[in-house]
Amino acid sequence: MEERQALMSFAALSQETRLHIVRMLVVAGPDGMAAGAVAEKADVSPSNVSFHLKELERAGLINQKREARSIIYTANYDGLGALVRFLMEDCCAGHPEICAPATEKLQ
Amino acid sequence: MEERQALMSFAALSQETRLHIVRMLVVAGPDGMAAGAVAEKADVSPSNVSFHLKELERAGLINQKREARSIIYTANYDGLGALVRFLMEDCCAGHPEICAPATEKLQ
DNA sequence: TCAACATTTCAAGGATTGTAGAAATATGGA
């Protein structure tokens, strides 16, 4: 992952509404959610959710596809995975003790 | 890790100079680097580096300690580890396939 | 084609963040 992309991803996740949206979409799974449903569940206006969804897409953390009248958003698992990897490989460079406690908790 | 802390950590890492600083300090290891050395290596003014270092400390990603005239900054491994864990546990919630490719690359 | 719906785009204003340089603080040695 390029640094430019990582910076955008971190910026995208540093905003409360957007962090909530990402979590919702990850939980929603491959079916995703329509923009309107996201707006309702996140309790923000349609134009505001649109602004944040665009930001998240620019950052490569979510994807969109039109389906009838709705636009469906889904979590971009590759993008999220790449960000986790970036943090581990680039930031913990040469110091596996940073990431070790993070990974062992998973199994 | 609390959400508030995670938001601050993401914001801290979303700025180019700060991301560089964190990487430098991780590579520097437990000995850390004096503020002046960080400023020089990152090619920013003393007052600017001070601003960014404060931000990174507020986010819990680095620590400081005075040593004679210098103030030595070190990477906060616990803070970085907690952020990795947050991304994995909270964002990949219930979808291990997101994090799996990130973790298997490590061994 | 037209009306209703779902969503985005636009423009404006407010809030937050980043930068620069000058002044202040803390430390150690002469």
Add this chain to the structure above:
DNA sequence: TCCATATTTCTACAATCCTTGAAATGTTGA
């Protein structure tokens, strides 16, 4: 104590980001 060094704090300004509401776009069904 006084000076030089290392760093932070302050102030002001520029840049970026977020929110809001109105207008525009695209889609479907009557």
